[in-house]
Amino acid sequence: MSIEMLAGSSDPGPRPGAGGGARMLIGGRWIARRETIDVRNPFDRQLVDTVPHGTADDINAAIAAATEALDTPWPTHARYDMLMRAAALLDADRAAYAQTIALEGSKTIREAEREPVRCVTLLRLAAEEGRRLCGETLPFDSRPGSENRAGYFFRFPVGVVGAITPFNDPLSMACHKVGPAIAAGNAVVLKPGTATPLSALRLAQDLVAAGLPAGRLNVVTGHGRELGDAIASSPRVRLVTFTGGVETGVHITRVAGIKKLSMELGSNSPVIVMPDARLDRAVPAIAAGAFAQAGQNCLGVQRVLVHADIYETFRDRFVSHVAGLKAGSSMDEATDVCAMITLAQADRVEQWIREAQQGGGRVLVGGHREGAVVWPTVLEDVPDQARLTCDEVYGPVVSLYRVRTLDDAIARANRVEYGLHAAIFTESVRDAFAAIHGLHVGGVMVNDSTDYRLDVMPFGGTKLSGIGREGIRFAVQDMTETRVACFNL
Numbered sequence: 001m002s003i004e005m006l007a008g009s010s011d012p013g014p015r016p017g018a019g020g021g022a023r024m025l026i027g028g029r030w031i032a033r034r035e036t037i038d039v040r041n042p043f044d045r046q047l048v049d050t051v052p053h054g055t056a057d058d059i060n061a062a063i064a065a066a067t068e069a070l071d072t073p074w075p076t077h078a079r080y081d082m083l084m085r086a087a088a089l090l091d092a093d094r095a096a097y098a099q100t101i102a103l104e105g106s107k108t109i110r111e112a113e114r115e116p117v118r119c120v121t122l123l124r125l126a127a128e129e130g131r132r133l134c135g136e137t138l139p140f141d142s143r144p145g146s147e148n149r150a151g152y153f154f155r156f157p158v159g160v161v162g163a164i165t166p167f168n169d170p171l172s173m174a175c176h177k178v179g180p181a182i183a184a185g186n187a188v189v190l191k192p193g194t195a196t197p198l199s200a201l202r203l204a205q206d207l208v209a210a211g212l213p214a215g216r217l218n219v220v221t222g223h224g225r226e227l228g229d230a231i232a233s234s235p236r237v238r239l240v241t242f243t244g245g246v247e248t249g250v251h252i253t254r255v256a257g258i259k260k261l262s263m264e265l266g267s268n269s270p271v272i273v274m275p276d277a278r279l280d281r282a283v284p285a286i287a288a289g290a291f292a293q294a295g296q297n298c299l300g301v302q303r304v305l306v307h308a309d310i311y312e313t314f315r316d317r318f319v320s321h322v323a324g325l326k327a328g329s330s331m332d333e334a335t336d337v338c339a340m341i342t343l344a345q346a347d348r349v350e351q352w353i354r355e356a357q358q359g360g361g362r363v364l365v366g367g368h369r370e371g372a373v374v375w376p377t378v379l380e381d382v383p384d385q386a387r388l389t390c391d392e393v394y395g396p397v398v399s400l401y402r403v404r405t406l407d408d409a410i411a412r413a414n415r416v417e418y419g420l421h422a423a424i425f426t427e428s429v430r431d432a433f434a435a436i437h438g439l440h441v442g443g444v445m446v447n448d449s450t451d452y453r454l455d456v457m458p459f460g461g462t463k464l465s466g467i468g469r470e471g472i473r474f475a476v477q478d479m480t481e482t483r484v485a486c487f488n489l
Contacts, residue, residue, distance in 0.1 A: 012205050016198035017100040022051045024221045025204045026058060027065030028214025037221065039104050039198055042339040042372050043329045048103045051197050054222035059189065059230035062218035066160045066187035067236050069215025076131055078211075079183055083127035085210035090203070091120045097171060097202060102330045105170055105196045106294045106341045109331055115171050119203075122175040122455055125472040130183030132473075133480065140486065151486035157185035158260060158481055159238040162231035164224075164252075165200065166244050167193035167341050168296045174200040176455075177241045178207075178217060180475035186239075189231055190219045195341050197221045224248070232256045239479060243298070246392075246464050262468035262478055264460060266298045266392045267420030269450035270413035272435060274406065275309040277425035281447060283317050286398075289423075289449030291325060291376045294340050295349075295396035299421050299451035302393055304400050305409040311402045318378065318400070319364045325376045337396050339372035346372040349395035352387050359383040361399070390416050406431055410438040419462035421450040442469075 012030040014020030023030040033052035041048055052058075090097065094116040101112035135154035140146045163177035170193055181188045192200035197219075204219045220227055232240050232252045239260040242252055249265040271286055273279075289301035306314045330338035340346040350369050356379055357363060366377030374396050382388050382399040389399065403409040413422055423445040424435040436444045442461040445452050453459060458469040468478055 012208070015096070015205065016051075016201040017049050017096075017103060019047075019049055022049050022198060022201050022221075024052050024054055024058070024201070025208070025217065025219045026062045027068075027218065028208075031058070037194065037223075039195070041103050041330070042106055042195075042341050049198055051201070051221040054220040054227060056226055056230040058220045058222070059191075059227050060234070062189045062220050063160060063231075063234050063236050065215040065218055066189055069187045069213060070157070070159060072213065074185060074213060074216070076133075076185075079130050079185065080127045082207070082211045083123050083130070083179065083183060086207045086212075087120045087123035087127070089206040089210060090116060090123065093202075093206070094120075097199065100198050100202060101171055101196075104198050105167055105330075106296050106338060107330060108335045108338050109333060111293060112330070115169065118455070119171050119175040122172065122472065123179050125455060126175075126179030126183040126476070129180065129473050129476045130185075133184065133476065135482070138484070138486075148489045149486055150489060151484060153482045153484045155184075155477075155480040155482055158479055159186060160236055161186045161188045161479060162234070162237040162240045163188055163190045164228050164231065164240070164242045164244065165190070165192050167196040168293055168298075170196035170199035171203060173243055174203050176470055176472075176475065178203070180472055181241075181479050182207075182212075182216060184476050184479040186479055187216045188218065189237065190217065191224070191227045191231060192219065192221065194221075194223055228252070229255055241470075241475075249466070260478065262470065262475070264298060264420075264466040264470060265464055266394070267418045267450075267461060267465050268302050268390070268392050268416045269299060269418075269420060270303040270305055270422050271301050271450060272403075272406070272409040272413065272422070272424040272426075273304060273306045273310070273314055274424065274426040274428065274431055275307045276427040277310070278427070278447075279310070279314060279317055282425040283314070283321050285449045287318065287321050287325070289451040290398040291322070291337050291396045292451065294337050294374065296341060296345075296394055297451055299453060300394075301398055301423075301450050303389070303413070304398060305403045305412055306400060307409070308402050308404050311400075315364070315380065315400055322376050322378050323365050327373050327375050337373075337376050340374060340395060341372075343372045345395070346374050349374050349393060349397060352393055352395075353377060353379070353397060356382045356386040356388045356399070359386050361386065361388070364400075366396075384415075392418065406434060407438075410435060414438075414440045417464045420465040421445060421452075421461070423448060423450045441465075
């Protein structure tokens with residue numbers, strides 16, 4: 001059946017999460033499909049809503065709509081005004097956004113309530129950065145023979161941006177990609193996480209209500225490989241921004257061809273705890289960094305490298321703190337750790353724990369699961385070859401390791417093939433600077449957890465953790481091209 005027969009030209013239908021069947025957005029039209037995908041709460045598997053099962057044909061239609069939209073000028077001031085109106089709409093609807101995030105994903109309701117607040121700021125930052133895009137004059141007379149030349153460079157949009165977002169931060173990841181892309185003057189084709197598409201669709205409704213021109217944002221829901229390949233391989237898509245797993249990131253590099261890529265691919269974040277660390281700060285911060293979002297956080301703490309002089313003291317305090325965390329339903333205000341996104345992912349994490357135990361690792365607290373809920377787990381004596389040591393667990397599991405010196409800790413931290421964030425707890429400025437210069441990562445947090453992130457800072461990693469930098473200012477820059485103008489006077 002045709003798009004026209006299944007879509008209304010302006011009515012988006014019920015708000016996503018209302019249970020009436022959400023629609024996707026292509027070329028300014030809200031599209032339904034007979035074939036749908038169920039969106040279920042990870043804890044109890046209750047149906048939250050359904051979304052269309054989009055196909056590669058829908059992606060191609062979205063790319064065509066985005067390409068056509070670029071033909072109509074959209075000045076900076078209009079983009080600014082639209083993003084600021086959208087931020088106000090999001091701000092006014094924070095409670096409903098939080099409910100959607102907690103129901104469809106792996107955040108407790110308390111965690112979900114913080115995400116819309118952050119996203120209001122993200123959209124406003126994007127609007128402001130769009131107004132700051134500028135070039136520079138160039139000293140053409142710096143070379144003999146060019147004394148009569150003058151000129152400058154300026155920035156213009158890359159064109160169509162293909163954005164592929166994960167399930168763990170369903171609203172903020174969409175804002176991190178859509179906001180800068182629109183602020184820079186691009187058109188976007190967004191493929192949200194298959195399990196958590198409702199927050200992105202709600203955002204799209206607010207952007208449209210704020211005055212977004214047709215085709216400047218297209219949101220297609222469906223399964224990752226089919227839709228992702230259609231986005232990444234299209235020659236009309238000039239930049240792909242992706243947050244997700246390494247395997248998928250490698251695949252994108254193989255099918256993308258010659259275009260700009262920005263990819264954040266996860267981590268295995270280490271925290272170093274030195275003898276002079278204030279444990280009253282370190283213990284709760286590291287626990288929060290390890291177990292927020294059921295550990296499904298690319299910045300989450302996975303390895304804690306504790307100096308031998310305080311190892312037992314730290315271990316005992318940390319285990320006692322973690323033992324007090326409550327696992328359960330995301331909608332329970334008392335829950336600290338909710339269900340993982342799928343039963344399969346919870347089963348995988350449990351298998352990794354068992355593998356570590358078979359290699360000599362000892363579970364100090366947790367180590368079991370019920371359905372998709374994995375209890376917050378702490379291990380020690382995990383062997384170096386175990387996946388908990390060298391891969392990204394992406395679950396509520398943290399391992400403790402005894403180190404003798406700071407140099408030993410830095411060497412162990414650098415041993416893995418990831419390098420997103422690391423952290424150190426110390427009162428020594430000398431040790432802090434040694435860690436900052438020695439750790440092969442994109443960011444070093446001093447006396448903070450690895451999961452600290454401010455959206456004005458450049459965010460990204462080294463090695464398998466990705467390519468490029470996010471953070472609104474830096475994403476806006478990446479989503480433009482420079483063009484030189486030279487006058488021979």
